[in-house]
Amino acid sequence: MDTKPRDQITTGQTMIVMVNYIVGAGILTLPRTTVEAAGTPDVWISVILGGIASMLTGIIMVKLCQRFPGESFFQFIGKIIGKPLGVCLNIAIVVYFLSIASYEVRTVQEVTGFFLLEGTPAWAIDASFMWIALYLCRGGINAVSRLCRLIVPITWTIFLGVCLISLEVFDVNNLRPVLGEGIGPVWKGIMPAEVTFTLGEAMLFLTAFMEKPKKAVKVIIGGTAIATVFYVLAVVLTIGAFSVDGVTTRTWPFLDLIRSFEVDYLIFERFESLLMSIWIMQIFCLFCISFYGAALGLSQTMNRKFHNSLFVLLPLAYIISQLPPNINGLFSLGAMNGNWAIVIFGFVPLPLLIIAYLRRVGS
Amino acid sequence: MWNTIMDFFPSWTVLIQGLFILVVPVAITIAVKWLGLKEGQMSRRGIKAAGRKGGGVPSAQKPGEKVQKGTPSSGGNRDNVQTNTGFGKEEEASGEVFTGRFQEDLQQFKDITRDMSDVSVREFYIGPLKIKAALFFLAGLTDKEGMDRDILKPLMYADRPFEGMTIAPDAASLKDILVHQVILVSEIGYTDHLMKSLQKVLFGTAVLMVDGMKEVFVLGTPKGRTRGGEEPVSEALLRGPRIGFNETLSDNTSMLRRHGKTTELAMISFTVGKRVQKELVLAYMKDIANQELVEEVERRIRTIDIDDVQESGFVEQLIEDNYLSPFQQIQNTERPDRVMAALLEGRVAILLDGTPFALIMPVTFSMLLQSPEDYYDRWLPGSLLRVLRFFAAFISLFGPSLYISFLSFHPGLIPTKLVISILSSRQGVPFPTLIEALIMEVSIEILREAGLRLPKPIGPAMGIVGGLIIGQAAVEAGIVSPILVIVVAVTAISSFSMPMYSAGITLRLLRFAVMFSAAMFGLYGVILFFLLLISHLIKLKSFGVPYVGVVVPYRINDWKDFFIRLPLQFMKRRPALLKPKNPIRKG
Structure with a gap:
């Protein structure tokens, strides 16, 4: 069977995969979702707290995985809670990863249709995107992680560069007063931030591939910290430009931020298409990681060949991505994903860890 | 209740589209598998592919298993193929x-x-x-x-x-x-x-x-007609040895020997070709080259099953990893210094009698954009040239497609004044940008090909006729816009700056693919193509060594010689990708 993980990745690679798994389409909407929930400009504190919370849940998952070196969550879960329950949980996780992947595809479709390609049929946009992802995923986790590493210098440079330029429209007064309404709204903002962050669940299968699983905690802390920097930057800059009221009225606040300025001292005058196309690469990484996770989970649960499960999941991902009737449906799919994540990955791993400890399974 | 459920049920069009999304990659996979089977029936390469896919140096974690798998097939081949033990047994x-x-x-x-x-x-x-x-x-x-x-x-x-x-x-x-x-x-x-x-x-x-x-x-008194060592035509340098290989194997091996005194330079002789036998020499440094790599190359040489190996290109095509890839996985060169440098990095070279082109393997992506001159010059100019070449490769690949996507899909991205001037210059042009760009690109490729075939004295005249007259006339006749002529010209010049001619051809080939992709999806298409290209490169291996090696674990060291070339004294280690026996270059 082709289900056993063959190739290994290093700590650095895992960390970059982790960052790429967290930073994706979420950055485009995060300023709006958090501000809608909190209503104050202090959401950047919520984002930081969200990052820390996701680190904590991630660490629990990593601790769980470290008890079973070389095995992914899908393989060892049966040993902890028995096979039937384990299979149910695995399928829930597979569906979750698949739904994350679908969410990303649909976001690409919506954003591309809106900003880059008006009038191109949606399925054509999705299909070419997914085929390339399939081609990449057939190369295994090593191919995925190398892609992440290749993409990162390009996307990060352009992202940071665009952020720098957007300082033109930045007004620090929009962020004041800090904690003007107390700590209450900050708490409210944590939930949507957490939804965007996810909870580090990619570590459930990434740990199994790591050359040095002992360093997995480092990975989760480092990866989440880097991702937090990105999100805080996006939130602070967007709110600084549009103020709290301006952010809530925009569908893609971060893209609108990039649209809101023009520069005449560079080759490009406007950057939203550039950033959009670059960000598609970032989203592509996220799609590949979660799609890979779903396929790996399916193949290990069902004991089928990995490549076959990739093929099986491909049309499913597309169909799920087309379920939301419109863009609001898409956002509610995202929110649903986040809530599921909190249920599955926020509350389940800790009891699992305790059970594993009590039953003395794993090392 | 039912209605809510039915609302969630995807419509038929979505299902059909989903099916379509599934069928296309499945069909492609089956086609590729079928090709592989066909190949297995037709050549002995098939045995190799089944026995040891991906090549010799273990990239996965179980080298032992791989070797075991590989041995039977190589043993089977050994019986049929004569190494340099003389002549055939039947005779x-x-x-x-x-x-x-x-x-x-x-x-x-x-x-x-x-x-x-x-x-x-x-x-x-x-x-x-x-x-x-x-x-x-x-x-x-x-x-x-x-x-x-x-x-x-x-x-x-x-x-x-x-x-x-x-x-x-x-x-x-x-x-x-x-x-x-x-x-x-x-x-x-x-x-x-x-x-x-x-x-x-x-x-x-x-x-x-x-x-x-x-x-x-x-x-032993043979005296074939040999050509003296001349300056290599395909790889000219301003600075560096002016000698290139010639058509005589013994001359070529002696050029390598003459490079410097070393007792570690191994040269193993093989006889290839079934009907017309030719000598082939496998050269490597005994104390540097990875043993598994050498064995793998030897094994692949033994699988060569053809009646006449006419040129080293035959060897290249018969032993490369992936014949469906547009990228060359074995580098050819006419320069002894280049071969020597590669050997010292732990690579392996093949010399064939009757051709001045030696083969270097395994190849990594960065080699395609390197020139020996980078090392002969001081490090700052060397680095500058290298960065320039990366930039040129980018333009050569994406130039026309960016023109197409900016003009057809995203004119808002470029400065307004530029858009206005381009559009006004394009007013008389009756074609969409793709056709316009294709006309110019195809004609410049034809020009290039024609210039190559023509006798030397006429060649430059051809360039003038083609470049100046056709370009000028095409603009004045209103077939293409002057901006496009600039784009095409810059693209062509960029592709000339590739130090490897065959790498330039790959980029030319891919350029057309990107142009179509851009015409369909604009910038999104360009990005997708870029992703596809990267995905392919990441998965590609040359003799078991990842093609885009720099992004592999622990290879921070190899970055020293990628975009920029650090001063020589900092490059203490050989490329770790090749797993050399001796990773430190002795000072």
């Missing part, structure tokens, strides 16, 4: 032998060479005892002057060794006398097979047959 079994009776042997030899008019026979007597002898040689290939001077003359004037003898000595002592006292040739071999001796004759050695001896002497 040895069935071939006739020399009898020692002079007239009979002579007649026999003349019989088998009846339809070879260029094989000459010279009969003569040895020394004062008048022992009958005959010399067989090939008119054009044998060094006649040397033969006359060092073989004929001493044999015919051989008085002193036979002093005091009245009858011819027996075969053994005659042989002893001839070898030790008469013949002035350093390279002497013996054989008693007729066919074997003929084969030697046909390759330019002289064969001496002496009355009464069952063995003939094989005297």
